[in-house]
Amino acid sequence: MSKKEKKVHPYIPNSVPEVKAKMLAEIGVKDMEELYQEIPESLRLKKEMDLTEPLLSEHALRRHVENILSKNQTCQENISFLGAGCWQHYVPAICDEINQRSEFLTAYAGEPYEDHGRFQALFEYESLMGELLDMEVVNVPTYDWCQAASTSIRMAGRITGRREMLISNTVSPDRLLVIKNYCQPVMALKMVRHSAQTGLMDLEDLKSKITSETAGIYFENPSYLGFIESQGQAIVDIVQEKKALSIVGVDPISLGVIVPPRHYGADIVCGDIQGLGNHLSFGGGHGGFISTRDEERFVMEYPSRLFGITKTSVEGEYGFGDVAYDRTSFGVREEGKEFVGTHAALCGITAAVYLALMGPKGMQELGATIMQRSQYAMKKLSEIKGVKAPAFDSSHFKEFVVDFKETGKTVEEINALLRERGIFGGKDLTLEFPELGNCALYCVTEVHTKEDIDKLVQVLKEILE
């Protein structure tokens, strides 16, 4: 490039030499170097960075990137039964239409005047989630479920003034790693056991571990392992007796057919909105929600932005703004509640579009369909010699543990063979839950047709029988 004439890069308009010269003259300096006079020589990079030669034309860039991406094999080209917190649901076309709009895609932190639409869309997100969850307060999304759970736990710690949290030992291990780091060294975590037969929480263990120092309990429903925790009320009762709080992580797509955790007394409900209209995107489509009742002691402990509706100087006009902004770290730094910054707002807008499209009937039908398809899959899988699904004797929503112990093949071997035949088998649980033995976590949603499930079963039979 150095030998050729230097091109003006399309992304940098004022690279035009004449413009540059004019601007330098207006500033009153000779060259660019003078503008950097505040950076001492000793700190300056003395060489050119060693990066690959640029692909200056858009065409060349596109060919290069698309060539790399073509090495990926996708969940569209294969039949995938992977879930474990990142779920393959149908993404309505309108969700993409809206989140690809330049106005939303490239907006950031404008005022509630010129960015009125951003405020309204996120207020509507909060409101639609509020109906799904039967709660009055929902935050502007945080990073993901992991963060939502972590923050919910820290909120409970602050609300109760206690520093110990009980956690069900069937929560997602990935999530638990995030929670552990986020709580250390401020809060201590104690794990509560589950029944090996049903997966449900061992209430005796809960009773033996809860103390007057306990801020609360965190469990997930449907659980990471797919079963539905039907003892919600009993757990909450035990926790309330100690004046502690109940935090429930929930898959919002289940709430068309499953009762929202508030109905069995949950104080803080959290989870992930990826499934609500956001693509898998290699794990890039996540957003976390936190939700509570409209009580000041809860609201004032949120670190997130909370967009509220208000009036303007014009009668009948809706305006929006930040509720209780001064609780945030933007306002008061380390005195604020945790921290706030750039999280996952666009996933929230997408989820709003999704819920508006689905409506009450859509969510009901979707929940039922997912349950039917996953039950069909479990039934069919159990017909394979040596395979048991579900491994737990409980009802399940869309994910379930498949037990391959009697098949003589490891999950790793089975998944490799499935892959050769265009199927991504369920997540291998042997490292995460060694006590389960040779098991995998399968996810079946509304996108899995009978044909897909039958193919899985047929291929497994070929591999195993």
Add this chain to the structure above:
Amino acid sequence: MEANKKTRLRKHFHQAKWDEPIIFELSREGERGLLISEVEKEVEDSVGDGVSALPENMFRKEPPALPEISQMRVLKHFLRLSQQCLGADFNIDLGQGTCTMKYSPKVNETFVRSPKVAALHPLQDASTVQGALEIMYQLDLYLREISGLDHFSLQPGGGSHAILAMTSIIHAYHRTRGEAEKRDEIITTILSHPSDAAAAAVKGYKVITLYHNEDGYVEVEALKKAVSERTAGLLITNPEDTGIFNPKIAEFTKIVHEAGGLCGYDQANANGILGITRAKEANFDICFFNLHKSFSSPHGCGGPAIGALGVTQELKDYLPIPLVEHDGEKYFLNHNLPHTIGKVRGFLGVFPAALRAYAWIRSLGAEGLKEVAQVAVLNNNYILEKVKKLKGASAPYAEGKRRIEQVRYSWEKLTRETGITTEDVTCRMADFGFHLWSSHHPFIVPEPFTIEPTESYSKDEIDEYLEGLEEIVKEAYEEPDKVKNAPYNSVVHKIDHSTLDDPKKWAITWRAYLKKHKTKS
């Protein structure tokens, strides 16, 4: 060479205003926005209705009270809302200082929309995602070169999240040395990002905040007084939000290192220094870059995003797991980091943001990145010269010095002389299709406003923006009420903030609004 058209203010601008109702007000019983595929008859015959498998107490009998709206109306509603939002693609987005509002190339959007990205599950076998892992690994290599540090994690979901990860590493580092309890203080500066203080507090640290002198510089002596055997580390933004580069930064890291602490460089915004100066030369142990700022991934109304976290070789083992590595033949995930802080985000981070940053760096190369930095600094200092000449405006601190990528200005004089505040100017700027914001608290600079032009806007556009400021200053002195009552041509009018801080009146959802503000008819 001059553009043909003389730049001028858009005095007849009016933003879209649809008087759009709240989505619940569009509901009509029975309408449907989307139908889902029905289950096959054989499935139904085999398992029944599905929900009967639920325990009685877990079945939701009343469906959620979501609105019922036909498809086109949902589309129209959200399209209208989008039109009432001023993205960087629409305005000359200089006025959201500290946010690095630059061009997010459209070609990069085609990549992330491709099923080759959108339809990838993060738990797929590594053999099926070699393309995605290659992008992540190569981006790691680029960021190593740009920072001079040795390994990067793309897991943190934004700048504040990267600060949390940085603080977690500092904590874990001292823990492995048995010093976590003794070293319980983090030092930062008041003009570093608020999250540098806030995320440190999340990890239980006592935060010591250093203030600058009247020239806007934090003095070495102040730091010397602050360090002790209790110092865990330093978290510092440089250049700070004032655009002032701390020339003694290497002395800072030396002092903290000598006290046994680690040094974390907040380079969320590195737009003015790419290829000029690096974390390595200033002897930092950890640093991070916001890929949605300097590296062009779009801001998305506030995420999803990445705060790419880099460390020296010595701290590699503390990074969040897994790391993407290459064995000479294939890319794989390495979960085996002995001192890892664990994780800060689920799965592998926001891959689309990594992909866009990769493509952006690839399109510019080393020379291009340096040109980005230089032109951003040129644009900024050009604006500085012009704003300083505006009546009522000033650029506090560092008199006569050059700034890097942004400047925090003040309307203090304007307010004193006309009663017009930053908020008033902000509202009036919206009437011409511009953003202007005050930037973060604390308002150390009275009546602050922060301008950061990046490299993306042409001189003509910059001049147009400056004309906007000029016009409003003129109005402030001649007809202040015009500014006071703005905006007129934006989407909405002066907002009543009083309800937002009152627990009895605030309404964070529509149902809360109905309960608190609407009596049942």
